[in-house]
Each structure stands twice: as C-alpha cells, then as structure tokens.
Amino acid sequence: DADVTQTPRNRITKTGKRIMLECSQTKGHDRMYWYRQDPGLGLRLIYYSFDVKDINKGEISDGYSVSRQAQAKFSLSLESAIPNQTALYFCATSDSHQPQHFGDGTRLSIL
C-alpha cells in the first residue's frame, strides 16, 4: 500500500465547478504539503500544514483552499475551477527528521 495516497488520480471537469482533491498518509508525519506541477515550472507550493491547527499559504495559494481534517488527511479545494488550474497536483508529507515524501499525483484537467 502507498504511504501517501492521492484521490482521484485523474479528473476532468468543467470551468466553474468545485473540486476537491484528497490526500491521506500512513507515515505518521505531522507535516503535509500541496504542490502544483506545470511543464517547465517545476514544483510550486500551494499550501502547507505543520499540524492539524496549522495552515500556511505557499507561493501560489490564490484560487485554492485547504483543510487539515486530521493528522493523516489534507485536502485541497478549488472553489470555482478555471482552465489555467489544469496541472498535475502532488501531496507530500514530512516530519522534523524526514524529508518530504510524495504521493503519485492527481492529473486535473479543466475544460
């Protein structure tokens, strides 16, 4: 079983729809992250959380929101999706001793 599980793995939706991407982990890490990957732009941090009550904006948080429902779960929402949010989204986890460990990604297409 994967340590960091992202659902769904692929999603195609229409402009204006609300979308939620889920991330769950079995690594026991307290820190969780959401990244977006676009060709040639590397990994850009959207939001991160260091525990259940801690939410921090990354470099590209506009248009996104997150919820840390439990230590093991961190969800990313797009309240009203737009085409330029089409990208590959990654969740990652870490703790104070371990570097970030990534899920396999969610490929999101917004038409």
Added chain:
Amino acid sequence: GQQLNQSPQSMFIQEGEDVSMNCTSSSIFNTWLWYKQDPGEGPVLLIALYKAGELTSNGRLTAQFGITRKDSFLNISASIPSDVGIYFCAGRLNAGNNRKLIWGLGTSLAVNP
C-alpha cells in the same frame, strides 16, 4: 520568491556516459535534497545532505553539499536507460522562513540505449 538555479535544464546522453547536474543559490542553505521523478509518478528522494562539504553516494549516484553552502551537485555514473526522468534539487534556507523547501526547476535526462 527564492529560487534555485538548476542546470542544465535538459540533457541527452548515450548509455554508459556519466552525468553531472548542479544547483546554485545566492542564499545559504542548511539542507540539500535531490529527487527523481519518473513519468506519471511523484518525485522520489535520492540523496539528502545536511552538512557543508558532505559527499554522499547512493549506488551510481553521488551528491555533494558545497562548502559555501550555496550549491550542490549530483553525479550519475555509467548511465542506464532507467535513469531517464526529471531530477530536482531542493534546499532549506539557513535563516528566514525555513519551514518550506526551495525547489529548482528540474533537469530532464534522456538516455539513448
């Protein structure tokens, strides 16, 4: 925001050749990480470096934490087709907001069998 300069942006090599890529920054880092991303998957950690001057190997991979703490390199010896992928460096600043990683834009490696 902060950026790492990762080079080269892409490489196309013959199987068996050695590969070298590096990352530089104008800021001092206390951690350097090297990840590899295979197509359709998330990045996977290859090597982690925590001390200036540290040289660490993982099979055919060798990475070093620069003495100035502003750079790091990754070498791959005797490349094979499964080395194909995107390699990312990432670092943690020594001061300021060091709760998050700073990422390079990646080096795309293609290996001709």
